[in-house]
Amino acid sequence: MGHIGYGAMSYDVAHLLGGTMLLLSFALLSQRRITSTIDTYAIQAVTLAIAACWQGWVQNEPSLYLTGAIAFGAKAVVIPLMLKRSVRRLKLHDAREEALSIFTAMALGVALVALSIMVVLPTTMQAGALTREDLALALSVVLLGLLMMITRRTAFTQVIGFMSLENGLILAAVGVAGMPLVVELSVAVLVLVGFVVFGVFLRRMRVHFHSLDTAHLDRVGSAQR
Amino acid sequence: MSATLLQGLVLVMTLQLVAAPIVAVRMPRWGFLASFFACATGAIIQLIYLFIGAPHAELVVPFGLAGQATVLSIDGLSGLFMLLVMLAGSAASLALLDDHGHPIPTAPAVPVFIGAMMLCLLAADAFALVVGFEAMSVSSFVLVISQHRDPHVRAAGRLYIGMAVWSGLCLIAAVALLAPHGASFAAMRAAPPSRMVGWVVLVLALLGPGSKAGLVPLHVWLPPAHAAAPAPVSALMSGAMTKVALYVLIRLVFDLVGPGHAMWWGLPLIGLGIASALLGALRANMEGDIKTVLACSTIENVGLVAIGLGIALAARGADLAALSSLAAGAALLHTMAHGGFKTLLFLASGAIQYGAGSRAFNALGGLIKRMPITAGVMLLAGASLAGLPPTPGFASEWMLFQSVLGAVRLGGLALQVISVVLAATLALATALAAAAAVRLIGVALLGRPRSQGAAEAHEAGPPLRWAMLLSALGVVLVGLFPGVMLWFAGPAMAVIVHGTMLDRIGYLGFATTTDAPGYAPLFILLVLALAVVAIWSVLRKWAVPGHRAAPLWDCGFGAPPPWQPYGDTLAQYSATSFAQPLRRVLGTTLLGASDVVDMPRPGDTRPATIIVHMADPVDAWLLAPLARARQFISRLTDRLHFITVRQALTMMVLLLVGLLMFIAAVEQL
16 A cells, blocks of 8 residues: 555545544433443444454455454444343333533533544654544544543443443554554453453342442442441 | 771671671670670771771672672771771670660660661662661661650651651662762762752752751651660660761762862751751750750751861862861761760760669759769760860860851852851850750759659669770770871861861871961860869868868758658759750740640649740641641542542543643643
8 A cells, every 4th residue: 555645535434434433422422312322332333343344455454354343243233232132131221311411522522532633643743644543533532432431320331431432442453554463452352341341240230239320339338438 | 908907897797787686686695795896896997997097998799789799898988987886886785785684675686787887888889878778777766666665665766767768768869860870889989970960969968868867857856766765775876877877978978979069069068057056955955854865965966067067068169178178077076076975975874764763854863972983974975065175075166166267268258147157156056065964964963862763873784884984985085185086087088078187186186277276185184183283282271270061051952851851852953944044045936935834723732833845846847747748648548449430430531631631732832
């Protein structure tokens, strides 16, 4: 591949996909219904899978197709299905939960996006334009994921925030040409999400408190005091 | 020759650090005996070494950091301090044998303490210096908390270890700044630091080793720690350890930082020195415990040494060779003199504590009759503390005054004003020290006993008596032959100010400048003796014949009441009432002293009392804010343990966002 710059097809498509992911992060931030949060997350994962495949084609790097396949299979299909099943089991399918108002979510999100652009663009002067834009978008997705984790109350939506954060990480990893071990990285993070968050967290909470509100964990802390 | 002597010293050090402690675990007395003989051998080696002119010698030993040998060396400066440590060490080891059947429980720490001080002096690289300094701190901490059942001792130990950690940190930072090209002293000298780094090293040396030496403002550990430790250990700490700390300070600031520094370089030392001298001397007049008084007087004397060092440093920067060697000589002579008479005074305080059953002034009195030897050596040391000729205290303080007055020549109007103020304040401090010595002797030794214990006091046992007599001999020798002591200190002066006083010293005395009349203590002693003989013979010849002894008027003391067979304590001046005039004149501003009358309610039959409140200014300005800050931080940390999951996440995110904002801001600039 030659030089990638503004106006080139490869750049535009990558930029579009990254922008879509960011847009979906904003959607996640203000989504109140749990089922639609899961749906939005699944769409973001599909976008990530497409972005990974596109990068695989652009960078002529077959392993990135594998990353894309993993992202699609695990994050867009299996995890959302499992999440939906537990939502049904817990009878949460039409539950709504407190979230930031649209305005606040948008304002904070835009501020974080501006921050990540101000950080990434000057610090990566030597890198190619695609890498820089891609990193800025990925960092924005990560920060929005973090914001979602700290503004939501239930474990479900916090897990989704965490996974959306992880989507941002993978987006950054696939966007950097020549980054080693991308596939391994994505698999490792996926396993982390799967085991730690799902297996332990949800199960424990369900067994002990019959609820998924993390405020119960806080009460344990204060009870020990 | 000097290499052999250094090997001998290293052998003595190994004995102190390894063999004597092992012996002392099971058999404390044999440990102390071993320590005494090792120290005495070391002292003889050291005398020979100084006698042959203190040539530099170096020894590389295969211990220390992985892959690096440790360098030990000795030169004139460390040699002089080593002599002091050896003499104080032998006196303290000997005194510890007088244990009344109960050796101190922390016996093995004593030889370790002496050995650590030796390591500190012999160190010629950063590693050995720091290890020696820290070992000195830790072993003396163990000794301070010997009587750990007493809550006051525990509090003193906590304060002491806190200060020791602080001074160790400062020392490590200072040598780290000096050692970018290698940890040995030779490498540090080869690459002197820049001016800014030099200033930082000076500040660190004043805060670290300076606090260990007892310089204001970090002197607060000294009075409680000296009061808490067993008396021979206090003697070692005051006589030797503070001097070793001064040695580290001198080594860092005079030697390793390099010679090329301006005159102003000496001013911090002078400022802290005069503050220490004044505060220490004032507190020595107020405290009610012999050992606390002696510790405060240590602060004062360390301040005097620091003033001499500061003038020497300033004069070296101004290329005034005669003045710099005079001031350095004053500092070194006072170091030796104070090391001698303070060791003696602390040993005597131990004898009093055991013999009279108390260290509190208000329970002593009249000991001169019951403890003649202790009282005699205390009189000698007290005269030296007060700076009376022909004691060593006079010689060094006179030299110090001469160099302070000579400091007028250093430079412009500002410096002249500073040196005049310095001279006046120094006069006040030494006068206060003399007053403290009078109070010490007058209240503890003279008058009538203030308690049953003082009335039935008994003299110290033979080992302690010998330790005191030997120390007294040392004090007398230094006092009568200050010229010889200054000759011994010549190589040390050559190290620190690149000049000696050889043109101004003789066997009988010394002069401050080559054309001025000098000071010859033997002649002063002769004149004093002649005067005494003359008065005695005049009295004998012209006394009215046929006189008879009759009871004196006893100043209204009255016959002892039956319930106090040793006399009514309220009828004579106490230590507190002795201190009252000074407390009211100077203590109110400097020490925040106040008297509160505790009046009983009507119908209550207890007597009214006056309660004196007093606090060191550093307590209020430094320690209390530090304690509050620690409380605040620990509360904050405590709250951190119980935050919710979301709060923890939020804090992490905010921290991350803050970091990113910082990076963005830096990038924009």
